[in-house]
Amino acid sequence: MSKRFYITTAIDYPNGSPHIGHAYEKMCADAIARFKRLDGFDVFFLSGTDEHGQKVQRNAEKQGITPKEFVDGLSAQFRAMGEAFDLSYDRFIRTTDEDHTHACQALWKRMEEKGDIYLSKYAGWYSVRDEAFYDEAETTLQPDGTRLGGQGTPVEWVEEETYFFRLSAYQDKLLALYDSGNFIAPQTRRNEVVSFVKGGLQDLSISRTTFDWGIPVPGNDKHVMYVWIDALTNYITGAGYPDLDGPRGKYWPADVHIIGKDITRFHAVYWPAFLMSAGVAVPKQVFGHGFVLFKGEKMSKSLGNVQDPFELVKRFGADQLRYFFMREIPFGQDGSFTEEAIINRVNADLANDLGNLAQRSLSMVNKNCDAKVPAKGALSDEDRALLDAAYALPAEARTAMGDYALHGVLNAIWKVVGDTNRYFAAQAPWALRKTDPQRMESVLWVTAEVLRVIGIMTQPFIPGAAPKLLDLLAVAEEKRLMAHAESSHALVPGVELPAPQGLFPRIVVEAGEGA
């Protein structure tokens, strides 16, 4: 009975090309998924695109193509982004996938059987221009008798037949859920949701008749399911719902939904209520991460500062961006980036600290130890202290990962990288080469062994370079799990090593290029 771990990201709405914010969420979730695999879990990692809705339908019409053709093109871009950032999805789900329709309709029927869905009318002040309903309090009555919405656009009274979900019946159960553990993280998001739910819940409109690009409501084709039923259900579609006894059913309930903080409510209120209604287990946790800002400002089309993830990868590299964002931004908080910050961080941590450490030590091994794992002599206190720090990493990392503190994991690892550089300088193996070659070998062995542990531990974050580092140390493919990051799997002296190669080139800013 192996340990299982099911992690999802939000599915993206493809009404435009992906931006770096989409990539950020996915790379963080990917690092978590990879970390759990590294730690011996049977992981299922789900991401995808949310493809229905009025906006897609309209955009497709504008281009004179079908909605499906429209989303096919954009969904492909999101999938390409996954490849560009080395994302290890186990499935890339699309809400236009056949099994998803089946899952949504099954969920709907269960909720209906429970008596939680009823047909009624949704009425309110609607702004055609904003495509949004406004609360009466948000509107203002003009002298000429017309009424304007929150954005200053005209609104009209609209009544539409719609199905409602009896969300109001779930207030107490939801509050009990929030009370029982850490269903919502981080804490600040939890506070917001709790206060929202305590304020009282209204029933939720869950169908539309004004467009048809969506999943039909079972038994009433005039209606399609509205956003959240359709979108959220993807998480159980991924587990094979309604057949949770099938091959993937074992993954449900999900361990964590990684989402942007802006959609916390939908995941922490509506979603568990739907599931409770349908008699399906609720996910274990919803984690709302922060936003990535560019130079401290939100990125938007109007500001013209949207950062293209593909361009960034081309310029800096996938490992570099992954490392930067996960190290620099405490996971859960907002964070800002600039090209200069990326260059500084990448050069300092990856090129200078880790890359150069590997290079300086392994090139000595190559030249002075016959290109073999050096001989390990009696260990000094300094050797012992450094090795202990390295071997302590798995436990420290697991602790930090318990709160999905990706930055904390990297912090701990790079503390050891720093320790190793200090150790290397203090032991000065280049001097020992002349005075005490045996001791030199020991120092090089300790350094290489620590690099082995670092290589193992960094795999979730820099999945391109970490395996290369392990290759340089001739670590077998099957000995690269976290369980191997201990002394019983240490490097064996005498094993042949390949010639060292640079792991991370320094990023050089060309003259005249602003950073």
Next chain:
RNA sequence: GGCAGUGUAGCUCAGCUGGUUAGAGCGUGGCACUCAUAAUGCCAAGGUCGGUGGUUCGAGCCCACUCACUGCUACCA
């Protein structure tokens, strides 16, 4: 307006249930070394811990007030 949160070195942040000289990384200045990707190491400067007033033998950490900033306050996602 209501609720919640944040404010600690130039920058980004740690600071456990209050307890000797408030920490890290980056940046800055100086020195050392030469194995290495002009990389690394050492040393140093630098903060009245937003402000005021309390509680306490003692507060960055507790209380009150105050200033600034942020988020949430339902059906665009």
